[in-house]
Amino acid sequence: MSLQELIDSASALSTDEVVTLAHSRDVVLPGKAGTMALITLDNGHDHTKPNTFGPKGLGSLNAALDAALARDEIVAIGVTGKPFILAAGADLTGVPKLADREQALALGKIGHGVLRKLVDGGKPSFAFVNGVALGGGLEVALHASYRTVSVAAGMLATPEVFLGLIPGWGGNFLLPNLIGADNAVKVVVENALNQNKMLSGPEAVKFGIGDVLLESADFLEQSLLWASKVLTGSVVVERPPVDRGEAWDAAVARGKAFADLKVSGAAPAPYRALELIAAARDNDRDRGFAAEDEALADLIMSEELRSGLYAFDLVNKRAKRPAGAPDKSLARPVSKVGVVGAGLMAGQLALLFARRLEVPVVLTDLDQERVDRGVGYVHGEIDKLLAKGRVRSDKANQLKALVTGSVDKSVFADADFVIEAVFEELQLKKTIFADLEKIIRPDAILATNTSSLSVTEMAADLEHPERVVGFHFFNPVAVLPLLEIIRADRTDDASLATAFAVGKTLKKSCVLVKDAPAFVVNRLLTRFLGEVSAAVDEGTPIPDADRALAALGLPMPPFVLLQLVGLPVALHVAETMNRAYPDRFAVSSNLAKVVAAGKSSFYVWPEGKPVVDPEVEELVSVGDKPSTPDELRNRVLTALAEEIMIMLDEGVVAEAQDIDLCLLLGAGWPFHLGGITPYLDRTGIAEKVNGSRFLPQGLASLI
Ligand SMILES: NC(=O)c1ccc[n+]([C@@H]2O[C@H](COP(=O)([O-])OP(=O)(O)OC[C@H]3O[C@@H](n4cnc5c(N)ncnc54)[C@H](O)[C@@H]3O)[C@@H](O)[C@H]2O)c1
Incomplete structure (x- = not known):
């Protein structure tokens, strides 16, 4: 299929109402540098509705690029955004509706096909990054031959792996080849998994993403002046060479260790991004982009992504209109x-x-x-x-x-x-x-x-x-x-x-939340910690228990969490819950002993790594029935599924989505796992425990 056919068929599926995103006008550059086609991305709304790229928006950028590239009098292409915003990336609202892998693959191909015209069109191109540039927004800039960045620009990032995706329009190939694998891993993987950290304009230039940092007051004028100097040769852009030696492998290995720490292998996206960054050293652009298309399509079709989008939707919509709130x-x-x-x-x-x-x-x-x-x-x-x-x-x-x-x-x-x-x-x-x-x-x-x-x-x-x-x-x-x-x-x-x-x-x-013991987050955390503590009381070594549960991709292992909560507080809540529901909430005898001895943690931290405190080791008594990692995970998840079902029956919250929201926002349940109820559904545990899933199959209907 041609690019235009891909755009047309994706547009037919999409709900993206923005047809004209790219507005092109001719600008005569200073210093006799010639005429630039300056494309402004503007969806016609104020800054509360950022520019995003649905298929129709990409189609409009494609048309603007084709028109400019066809005209001999145009010497260069410029792309900038509406006030404060270049673009906030792809419009993901249609993603859950993509029915098959072909459609998912088309999404990547369209993005690559349109944006690469900034390089392949035969005219130099400039991105004037005036504000927010997220995901596909940043990738637009990466495709350009040169980039100016406003001092006031903020929110420059590729947050995709945070959601369960990868930068799908060139980021994994272009970034490492522009700024080196070390910085690319920081931006694509580490920042995204680090609560979605973003770069400011000055940081982006320091990272090598921008070629020049310009004042915000007259950013466009300054950018046009700078572009004309580049075109006439009075400014020569020099970029530091990228280290293609061992530093590349070391950066990818560091990214993998970071991903292990954050998601313990439980979310595919950061690992796929790292594979692409690793391959970007030797791939040419075509192979790099094609590999990105495949990885993007796999992730789009994955339940992990649908769960991630479900979580994103919950915090953006349901959290803003709480169920059951009075007039x-x-x-x-x-x-x-x-x-x-x-x-x-x-x-x-x-x-x-x-x-x-x-x-x-x-x-x-x-x-x-x-x-x-x-x-x-x-x-x-x-x-x-x-x-x-x-x-x-x-x-x-x-x-x-x-x-x-x-x-x-x-x-x-x-x-x-x-x-x-x-x-x-x-x-x-x-x-x-x-x-x-x-x-x-x-x-x-x-x-x-x-x-x-x-x-x-x-x-x-x-x-x-x-x-x-x-x-x-x-x-x-x-x-x-x-x-x-x-x-x-x-x-x-x-x-x-x-x-x-x-x-x-x-x-x-x-x-x-209904007035029920420990409400939502503390009730589930207490049930969770109670099961883990019971397994330790029965004979599972503490580090083994922590390792087994870290593999779920939770933000921290249970015995580290206990330290953060405070052992006396955890014991107090466990006792409260035990009084309310003695069948399901036990009070760990070892936790009680450790608290009575005045300890604040099960661990000591020599060199920043947790080691069981020898005094705690002396205090605790352990049984002779250790659990395997699988048994422990299954025990904990089964208990959570049971507790959530009981909470829903008791009417503690209106719907399962509220439980998901509480754990995402109050307990750091990771977005990439997409809420606890879709996780329990996806892993089959909900069905085993309750005979049914918590949420309708596929989740798409909720988004
Ligand atoms: N610490 C947490 O992480 C956390 C989180 C959520 C909710 N809570 C809840 O918040 C509450 C407070 O917890 P905290 O951690 O801030 O405790 P805290 O011990 O730090 O503070 C409690 C304060 O209450 C004061 N106080 C006691 N009796 C008083 C009285 N009669 N009149 C006025 N002040 C009095 C104490 O002097 C103390 O300064 C608890 O109900 C706790 O369960 C704590």
């Missing part, structure tokens, strides 16, 4: 916040409320020293934000003035929203709520950051139990986007609507 018109305004407790969580909450709500926030604790420490922490964090340039100095001063402290709870009298983050003790929290009720207005919200206790019970003896909600944040609060909002038995719609409105202003992804 937002019921929400009451919040113009002052109180935080009870000035400890680890309270300090982080005070900072978040002040930054996002921009209202006065007052902290209280048992004594002045603790209050001062809490306020001091918040002010210190604001100073750090200032030092990093994340807030300006007037803003920093304003934020500091918003956060104050007092040992006297009467300062809450005019607060609209009071959240407690004191020790995890039911009676203490009940007493605090009862005391607060004497001070605050009858319609002020009382929220609790409890990790596992009953919110209904906390509200039971209050005069106005209807204003009590659970507001469960995750540590570190600034990093983890999830907020579990808990509706207790008597919480009313207006209080819940206020909680959701506050959560949205805090820029958290809110999920409505």
Whole structure:
């Protein structure tokens, strides 16, 4: 099929509404360098809807390139973007609908076929990278003969392997040949797997992706001037030679070790990208692009990718319109916040409320020293934000003035929203709520950051139990986007609507959760850790248990996670869960012993590597029934499938998707595994345990 036929047949399948993405105009270059066809990528929307390449958009770029290349008077081609954005990559919305591998293969071929005209067309080409250049957006620039980059450009990256794909339009071949395998592995694999790290404009030029960094104010004029100098020979672009020796293999090996660390072989995409980068040293362009087409098609047809897209869709859509949230018109305004407790969580909450709500926030604790420490922490964090340039100095001063402290709870009298983050003790929290009720207005919200206790019970003896909600944040609060909002038995719609409105202003992804022990994330983590600990109690060595579960591709192995959670906290939650569901949640006798001995971890870390603490080794008693890695993985996943099914039956959340969202955003469940329920479906465990899958087959209908 010709390129045009491929574009036409893909366009017929696509939902991409943008027909004219590429707008071409003639620009007379300064210094008598001739006329450039300057193609501006602009989908006609403002910056909230970035340019993306669906088949029709690529078709429009193809037509613009053909037209420019056919004209003798055009001496060069330029490509730039609409304000702030070059392009955010391929439009992936149609991908789950691709029915067969031929269609998937066509997607890669079209991209390569169109973009390579920037090199093969016989005229020099320039990319003027004025802003965001993600995935296919960056690849457009890589195909050009030369690249200028704006100082203000940000979000330059190839994030594909994070999603379960590879850069499919030349990135794996062009990048290593332009900037060397070492930098290419950093961009394609390490940055993408490192929570999707992106380059700024100056970093991109340092990496060798851009040839020159130009000021943002008159970026296009400067770019055109620079291009004319290149064309007339007064600027000669020199790029450092690429090391094609052992450094190439070493970079690929390092990337593989990094991928192993991050996904433990459980996601194919980073490994496919590394294979392509390895081959890019000896391949010519045709072979490099053809290999990329094949790998892209394999990944597009994989369940892993569909799961990754499902996860992406959940966090972009469902998290923004939480299932079960009441009508937002019921929400009451919040113009002052109180935080009870000035400890680890309270300090982080005070900072978040002040930054996002921009209202006065007052902290209280048992004594002045603790209050001062809490306020001091918040002010210190604001100073750090200032030092990093994340807030300006007037803003920093304003934020500091918003956060104050007092040992006297009467300062809450005019607060609209009071959240407690004191020790995890039911009676203490009940007493605090009862005391607060004497001070605050009858319609002020009382929220609790409890990790596992009953919110209904906390509200039971209050005069106005209807204003009590659970507001469960995750540590570190600034990093983890999830907020579990808990509706207790008597919480009313207006209080819940206020909680959701506050959560949205805090820029958290809110999920409505029924008041059930440990809610979603902690319940599943506790079940998970309980099964692993039980296997260790029965005789599985701790490092073996960690290795077996790391192979699932989780962000960290269970005994490292236990250290992060805090052993006493983990024990406390395990005991709470054991009281609620003694059949399924055991309390590990070894965990109890290690906590009683005052240990903070099962491991010590000589040279940064975990080794079981010899004192812990002395303490723990182990049985004589070790599990094999397969048995352990199966045990853990079976338990999770069972627990999720019970949670759905209990109505803890509206649907399985909410469980996926909670683990993706609150527990670091990897995107490339695509949510826990599609994972349990894909591996057949859900069906074995429950007799059915959690989600409809193929997931495509959900996207
Ligand atoms: N640490 C976490 O990772 C995490 C995550 C989510 C939720 N939580 C929950 O947040 C809450 C607080 O946890 P933390 O880790 O911040 O604890 P913390 O020990 O760091 O802080 C608790 C603070 O509460 C204060 N306090 C105790 N009694 C008080 C009273 N009567 N009046 C005022 N202040 C009082 C203490 O002096 C202390 O400063 C707990 O319910 C916990 O389960 C913790």
